[in-house]
Amino acid sequence: MLPEIEENQRMLQNIHNALRKGGSALLVIPSLESILYSTWRLMEWNRREGVKPNRIPADDLSYYKGSKLELLQGIV
Numbered sequence: 001m002l003p004e005i006e007e008n009q010r011m012l013q014n015i016h017n018a019l020r021k022g023g024s025a026l027l028v029i030p031s032l033e034s035i036l037y038s039t040w041r042l043m044e045w046n047r048r049e050g051v052k053p054n055r056i057p058a059d060d061l062s063y064y065k066g067s068k069l070e071l072l073q074g075i076v
Contacts, residue, residue, distance in 0.1 A: 005073075032074040035064075 002008050015025050039061070046056050066075055 032076065035076045039064075 002011065019025055042060060043053055043056065046053070064076060
């Protein structure tokens with residue numbers, strides 16, 4: 001979904017408006033669990049090589065550029 005809550009609300013309202021009465025919508029969006037699992041695997045691979053989490057190269061985690069607030073909202 002989008003970082004801006006208002007944009008998400010507008011998007012969902014547009015989907016709702018496009019549905020027939022009593023209709024359903026199926027949304028397939030990346031899950032927070034997917035990114036957390038991927039990061040956990042990265043940390044596990046580093047641990048097996050003797051690299052502690054605080055020593056993982058910053059470039060390996062550079063995909064995450066969000067804030068704590070965004071992370072708490074499930075936005076990565």
